Amino acid sequence: MIARLLAAGLVAGIVAGLAVAALQHVATTPLILAAEVYETAQHVHEGIAEQAGPAFEGLRRTFATSLATIAVSTGYALVLLACMLFAGERIGPRRAALWGSCAFAATGLATSLGLAPQLPGAAETDLAGRQIWWLATAASTGAGLFALLRFDHIAAKAMGVALLVAPHFFWPTPATPESAVPAELAARFAAASLAVQASSWVLAGALAGLIWSLISRDETEAA
Amino acid sequence: MNNAAAIRTLSASRIESLKAAFVALVIGLGLVYGAGFANSETVHDAAHDSRHALSFPCH
Numbered sequence: 001m002i003a004r005l006l007a008a009g010l011v012a013g014i015v016a017g018l019a020v021a022a023l024q025h026v027a028t029t030p031l032i033l034a035a036e037v038y039e040t041a042q043h044v045h046e047g048i049a050e051q052a053g054p055a056f057e058g059l060r061r062t063f064a065t066s067l068a069t070i071a072v073s074t075g076y077a078l079v080l081l082a083c084m085l086f087a088g089e090r091i092g093p094r095r096a097a098l099w100g101s102c103a104f105a106a107t108g109l110a111t112s113l114g115l116a117p118q119l120p121g122a123a124e125t126d127l128a129g130r131q132i133w134w135l136a137t138a139a140s141t142g143a144g145l146f147a148l149l150r151f152d153h154i155a156a157k158a159m160g161v162a163l164l165v166a167p168h169f170f171w172p173t174p175a176t177p178e179s180a181v182p183a184e185l186a187a188r189f190a191a192a193s194l195a196v197q198a199s200s201w202v203l204a205g206a207l208a209g210l211i212w213s214l215i216s217r218d219e220t221e222a223a
Numbered sequence: 224m225n226n227a228a229a230i231r232t233l234s235a236s237r238i239e240s241l242k243a244a245f246v247a248l249v250i251g252l253g254l255v256y257g258a259g260f261a262n263s264e265t266v267h268d269a270a271h272d273s274r275h276a277l278s279f280p281c282h
Contacts, residue, residue: 005244005247028276031276032272056269056271064269064270065269065272065276068274071254071257071275072255072277075250075251076255077251078250079252082251108278115278118275119275127281129279131260185276194275194278197228197276197278198255200277
């Protein structure tokens, strides 16, 4: 069972990751590269010797980005399969894609209220604080959605709403807006990165559900 | 198969699926954490564009 689960997550993650990496290549990476031109210009202006952006360039950079995206998509697929098993859910492509949409609402939509997706070069506050808020908000929203959608009892629904709302009383303090990157570029990037994240969750979920049901059917027939 | 035996088999398979789910959850969260959050400079540089594109907090 463990092998079957890991295989479904891995295959779904690789296929979804490759598709999302292709989407990133056309939708978000060009905006990141454009932003780095402004970031470098600001560094030159401020007399900072350090070059903007990561150490990798060209094909190596595309390869590293695609690999990271495949790792995240595999993680998403495994987390979705695991949560559906914990919940005693019947796993198939449609249900898993719905779970993926809810996961996107938790890690993408809820977190973007307090922390808009940002381009490199945008003004930012302390990283650890933002990461902790992001993780706590994603977990709380996920649990809240589960309580709201799975249980009929009024107390469970109230608890669900409380879990959805609570993190937003603790939004991280926004940085003073003094970004070198044009606002129009940043706005396009925020929208594009939410679309990329949504595709990643839904694709990982749908494929994981599909592969899981195919493998399980084969096993049942063999037995 | 009598009812008691059916319940025993059911709960045995339920326990097996919970164990598998736990392993998958740990590996899945580990992958997301490693690619999206880990502070190592090399990992950050490799995953940089992906972190931004998937709206993880970065920098």
